[in-house]
Structure formats: structure tokens, C-alpha cells
Amino acid sequence: MNLREKLGKSRNALSEKLGMVFVQGVDEDTLELAEEILLGSDLGWELTELVLERFRKEFKLNRSSSWRAVLVNVLEELLPEYKPWIPVTKPAVTIVVGVNGAGKTTTIARLSQSIAAGGESVLMACADTYRAAASEQLALWGERLNIPVHTSLDGTDPGAVTFDAIRRAQTKQFDHVIIDTAGRLPTQKGLMDELSKVYRVAGKTMEGAPHRILLVLDGTVGQNALPQAQQFMKFIPVTDLVITKLDGTAKGGSVFAMARELNLPIRYIGVGEGADDIVLFDGRVFVEAIVGQNG
Ligand SMILES: Nc1nc2c(ncn2[C@@H]2O[C@H](COP(=O)(O)OP(=O)(O)O)[C@@H](O)[C@H]2O)c(=O)[nH]1
Ligand SMILES: [Mg+2]
Numbered sequence: 001m002n003l004r005e006k007l008g009k010s011r012n013a014l015s016e017k018l019g020m021v022f023v024q025g026v027d028e029d030t031l032e033l034a035e036e037i038l039l040g041s042d043l044g045w046e047l048t049e050l051v052l053e054r055f056r057k058e059f060k061l062n063r064s065s066s067w068r069a070v071l072v073n074v075l076e077e078l079l080p081e082y083k084p085w086i087p088v089t090k091p092a093v094t095i096v097v098g099v100n101g102a103g104k105t106t107t108i109a110r111l112s113q114s115i116a117a118g119g120e121s122v123l124m125a126c127a128d129t130y131r132a133a134a135s136e137q138l139a140l141w142g143e144r145l146n147i148p149v150h151t152s153l154d155g156t157d158p159g160a161v162t163f164d165a166i167r168r169a170q171t172k173q174f175d176h177v178i179i180d181t182a183g184r185l186p187t188q189k190g191l192m193d194e195l196s197k198v199y200r201v202a203g204k205t206m207e208g209a210p211h212r213i214l215l216v217l218d219g220t221v222g223q224n225a226l227p228q229a230q231q232f233m234k235f236i237p238v239t240d241l242v243i244t245k246l247d248g249t250a251k252g253g254s255v256f257a258m259a260r261e262l263n264l265p266i267r268y269i270g271v272g273e274g275a276d277d278i279v280l281f282d283g284r285v286f287v288e289a290i291v292g293q294n295g
């Protein structure tokens with residue numbers, strides 16, 4: 001399956017429906033129907049109005065404009081081109097955060113797999129010490145992918161695990177260490193404070209660490225994840241977003257709203273349960289896949 005097929009639900013909800021509406025041309029009546037479709041794809045009010053304005057303007061200038069080309073242009077403009085992340089020190093320390101079930105552990109496994117495939121070494125560390133199942137899950141991934149995993153006894157302080165994992169990665173000269181954290185809700189103040197502590201410990205253990213902090217968001221939740229994301233950002237300085245499960249939702253439009261509201265680069269998207277189903281995010285490719293002619 002290519003990206004266009006994996007994002008098929010969002011593509012159907014957005015471009016297939018718009019195509020049917022605009023068969024009769026672009027006018028105030030069809031724009032009203034288009035508004036519903038744009039909102040339905042979870043683009044949000046603000047961006048929906050922005051897109052409708054562009055349609056009005058373009059079609060006033062030129063009745064024979066292509067709605068698809070107009071939409072591709074306006075959506076591409078909403079997504080800046082992100083500079084690639086190039087780690088400057090070794091080990092590069094990544095902390096991964098988010099609510100339960102968002103896809104943190106799966107993301108870490110797939111990410112580590114692609115790092116290893118690129119010839120670099122990676123240590124996966126489990127700072128979720130509340131559930132035995134958490135370290136077992138990561139250990140299982142490690143076995144399957146042949147990637148070392150740093151675990152500790154249940155109940156160990158997550159800060160201590162962070163310290164140990166970074167030290168081990170330094171001593172054994174790993175290129176990367178990726179730290180998994182327990183899922184938590186922003187309303188759980190104690191757990192959120194603990195996240196701040198993990199962050200501080202990383203910085204004290206190694207100068208400049210963590211080098212990136214990935215916030216993993218469940219794409220099926222769409223824009224409803226925004227307040228939650230903003231709360232996380234109060235406790236830990238998130239550097240990049242990962243939006244998972246975009247294969248299982250028609251709410252692909254929320255990606256544009258997330259990028260805009262949170263003002264953070266979307267680094268990866270999850271588009272399935274397979275090992276290759278995490279992709280480096282590229283705005284143009286994404287837009288092409290959900291609305292382009294040939295995506
Ligand atoms: N369809 C789909 N499922 C995903 C994706 N990413 C994660 N999952 C599934 O979501 C569930 C929770 O993932 P997990 O990594 O354990 O979440 P965590 O609690 O944040 O660590 C698992 O069943 C994953 O297979 C994705 O991009 N697409
Ligand atoms: Mg997990």
C-alpha cells in the first residue's frame with residue numbers, strides 16, 4: 001500500500017467528497033457544502049474559513065480554476081518545510097511522551113528499527129516503571145528487532161532509569177538512546193511533575209540532553225488532542241510531534257490544525273501497524289496523498 005492508500009479514509013472524507021460537490025462548479029451553494037466537508041475532516045473553523053476564502057478569491061479571478069490545485073496550494077502553505085533533525089552529539093537522547101495508548105512504544109520500536117537499519121546503534125530504555133507489562137513490551141520489541149533494551153525493576157524512579165540509561169549509552173558508545181515514558185494525563189499533576197523531573201535528570205546526566213522530546217498524539221482523536229498537547233508542553237519542552245493512527249481515521253485535516261496551533265514540527269506520522277508504517281513527515285507529500293491528483 002502506498003501513502004495515498006494508507007491515508008485513504010482521510011482522502012475519501014476530503015477530496016472524494018469535495019470532488020462530488022464541485023462537479024457542479026464552485027459557487028456559494030457548493031461552498032456551503034464544502035464547508036461541512038472541511039469541518040468533517042477536522043480542519044477546524046479557522047482553517048476551514050481560510051480555505052473557503054481562497055476558493056472564493058480564486059474562482060472570482062478565474063472561473064475555470066481547479067479546486068484541487070487551489071486546495072493543494074493553500075494546504076501546502078499551512079505546513080512549513082521542516083529542517084531535518086540532525087543529531088550533533090552521541091548519544092543523541094530522545095524522550096518520548098504522551099497519554100496512554102497514543103503509540104509511544106510502537107513509535108520507539110519502529111524508529112529504533114529505522115535507525116539500526118541506517119547503520120547506527122540505539123538503546124531503547126523503559127522509564128515506565130509502574131507496569132511490568134511496559135518493560136516486557138519493550139523487551140519483546142528489542143528481541144524481535146535485535147535492539148538492546150534498558151529496563152529496571154518495577155517501581156524504580158523514572159529519573160534513576162533515565163540516568164542509568166544515558167550513562168550506559170555513553171559508556172557503551174551508543175549513537176542514540178530513546179527513552180519511553182509511562183502514559184499519563186495532564187490532569188495527573190504528580191505524574192506530570194515526574195515528567196519534568198525526567199527531563200531535568202537527563203540534562204544533569206549529559207550536557208545538552210535531551211536532544212529532542214517527541215510528543216506522540218493519537219490521530220484518531222484529532223483536534224480534541226490539542227488542549228492535552230498544550231498541557232504537556234507546560235511540563236516538558238516538547239520539540240517535535242508524532243501523530244499516529246492516521247490510517248484509521250478520516251480526521252487527517254487535524255494535522256494542519258495541530259501544526260498551526262502547537263507551532264511544532266510534525267516529525268513522523270503513523271499510518272498502520274506494520275514495521276514500516278512510521279514515516280518521516282513531509283508536508284508536500286502528505287497534501288499530495290490526501291488531496292493531490294497523483295498522490
Ligand atoms: N493502526 C495503527 N495503530 C497504531 C499506530 N501506532 C500505534 N498503533 C497501535 O496502538 C496501540 C497502542 O500503542 P502503544 O505503542 O502501546 O501505545 P503507548 O501506550 O503510547 O505506548 C497498539 O495496539 C499499536 O499497535 C498506527 O500508526 N496505526
Ligand atoms: Mg507504551
